[in-house]
Amino acid sequence: MKFLYFPLLFGSALLLQSAVVPVMLPDGFIDGFDLPLAITIHVAFIRGKTPGMMTGLLLGYLQDAMSGGVLGFNGLSKILAGFTAGFLREKFFIQSIAHRAASVAGATFLALLTRVGVLILFSQPHPSLFSMQFLWGFIGNTLLALLVHTLLEGFETISGIREEEELSLGD
Amino acid sequence: MSSSGSPMRVFFMRHREGLLLVVLVISSILIISRQVQDPTGMSYFRRTVITIAAPFQTGFTTVISSVRNVWNNYLFLFGTRTENEKLREETNQLRSEVQKLREELYRAGRLEEFSAYRFETGLSGLAARVIGESPDPWTRTITVNRGTEEGLRRNLPVVTPDGLVGSVVETSDHSAIVRLIVDRTSRVPVLVSRSRARAILEGESSGTCQLKYLDRTEDVQKGDIVITSGLAGVYPRGIEVGTITQVLTRSYGLYQYAKVLPKAPINRLEDVLVIQTDENLGGE
Numbered sequence: 001m002k003f004l005y006f007p008l009l010f011g012s013a014l015l016l017q018s019a020v021v022p023v024m025l026p027d028g029f030i031d032g033f034d035l036p037l038a039i040t041i042h043v044a045f046i047r048g049k050t051p052g053m054m055t056g057l058l059l060g061y062l063q064d065a066m067s068g069g070v071l072g073f074n075g076l077s078k079i080l081a082g083f084t085a086g087f088l089r090e091k092f093f094i095q096s097i098a099h100r101a102a103s104v105a106g107a108t109f110l111a112l113l114t115r116v117g118v119l120i121l122f123s124q125p126h127p128s129l130f131s132m133q134f135l136w137g138f139i140g141n142t143l144l145a146l147l148v149h150t151l152l153e154g155f156e157t158i159s160g161i162r163e164e165e166e167l168s169l170g171d
Numbered sequence: 172m173s174s175s176g177s178p179m180r181v182f183f184m185r186h187r188e189g190l191l192l193v194v195l196v197i198s199s200i201l202i203i204s205r206q207v208q209d210p211t212g213m214s215y216f217r218r219t220v221i222t223i224a225a226p227f228q229t230g231f232t233t234v235i236s237s238v239r240n241v242w243n244n245y246l247f248l249f250g251t252r253t254e255n256e257k258l259r260e261e262t263n264q265l266r267s268e269v270q271k272l273r274e275e276l277y278r279a280g281r282l283e284e285f286s287a288y289r290f291e292t293g294l295s296g297l298a299a300r301v302i303g304e305s306p307d308p309w310t311r312t313i314t315v316n317r318g319t320e321e322g323l324r325r326n327l328p329v330v331t332p333d334g335l336v337g338s339v340v341e342t343s344d345h346s347a348i349v350r351l352i353v354d355r356t357s358r359v360p361v362l363v364s365r366s367r368a369r370a371i372l373e374g375e376s377s378g379t380c381q382l383k384y385l386d387r388t389e390d391v392q393k394g395d396i397v398i399t400s401g402l403a404g405v406y407p408r409g410i411e412v413g414t415i416t417q418v419l420t421r422s423y424g425l426y427q428y429a430k431v432l433p434k435a436p437i438n439r440l441e442d443v444l445v446i447q448t449d450e451n452l453g454g455e
Contacts, residue, residue, distance in 0.1 A: 019232050023235070026438075049188045053195060063307050065220035066220060066221065066303075066314070068310065069305075079192070079195045080192075124356065127309075
């Protein structure tokens with residue numbers, strides 16, 4: 001069952017993001033609801049930089065492929081988000097809620113900043129760093145990632161999926 | 172401390188995560204730059220992903236709509252069950268049947284509207300069902316249940332009888348991705364119907380569009396209807412796009428700008444019509 005957990009988690013995140021989120025949320029709110037980003041940060045928090053990056057790579061590229069946009073925009077930003085979240089987790093062993101919130105905010109901000117930076121680099125239409133889209137994207141996704149991490153962490157602990165990760169955190 | 176590796180090996184082992192990050196970032200930038208320079212190339216990766224994801228999206232959308240129907244039609248009536256179980260069951264059965272008939276009637280109505288639209292405009296097209304939306308919050312696209320096997324290809328315009336929806340950007344065997352006119356990368360050459368002023372319609376991602384490159388001397392007013400000009404060779408001329416809701420004229424510059432609210436119900440699309448003919452293309 002454990003080996004199916006992450007594929008199911010990733011698949012559900014993508015399907016929820018494409019089939020449920022657009023139906024449930026009004027236009028402006030969708031920018032602040034990127035489930036694959038939240039999952040990337042969660043994986044980086046529980047398993048570290050490399051799994052975080054690989055999750056970002058996988059989910060980001062699948063997201064790009066499914067949305068019809070340029071392949072790599074989401075991939076690149078989520079790779080960096082995974083690395084940053086994993087890096088911050090190692091630096092601040094994220095048990096305190098303040099450290100956890102700051103780490104999530106940092107990874108989310110870097111992901112959005114990378115996305116805008118790459119769009120600018122390739123002369124693509126992009127939102128301003130001071131726009132509501134960017135601001136809400138940052139706030140909404142930070143809150144979402146915190147919520148998703150807390151819920152999944154609880155679920156994984158109760159279900160026993162997280163036992164091995166706990167041991168590896170002590171390294 | 173192990174002394175078995177060369178300094179190079181030790182360096183790689185110590186910085187392997189950082190090096191992996193650099194490799195992934197450079198690879199991603201190369202992948203992006205290749206696509207941006209050569210937008211006509213069809214990626215096998217994208218084609219495979221779309222092909223695999225489409226049945227899941229269809230299934231998921233069906234399950235979600237069933238759950239929503241159950242929620243809307245049954246669970247809200249939970250309180251009345253205790254008062255009269257039998258009556259409630261009968262009512263629910265009737266409701267379910269009515270809902271089914273309504274859905275059938277709605278779909279028949281939509282198809283009839285599509286037929287009428289095709290007859291009125293002389294454009295031939297294929298009705299398609301929306302089976303998913305973009306999983307990327309920054310991209311406004313939808314996935315429809317028709318693909319290359321049904322004759323769809325890139326750049327075909329997509330409409331509803333209400334107005335323009337967008338154009339096909341990617342296809343797989345039995346599904347296609349449609350870029351909506353509200354997507355930030357969407358560009359549609361348009362005319363203001365009343366004054367015949369030309370402009371380019373750009374998406375704003377927030378559900379609205381903006382008219383750009385609109386000469387500041389042109390007569391444009393709130394409430395004016397915007398139609399496609401047919402100039403780019405993608406969209407047939409004369410398709411209604413939206414209504415101007417605001418005109419922004421600055422005291423400087425060559426152009427004025429206007430906000431446009433799309434006519435098509437972009438946020439609640441269920442069925443669309445993919446225009447498959449080349450008639451009426453290529454300018455006025």
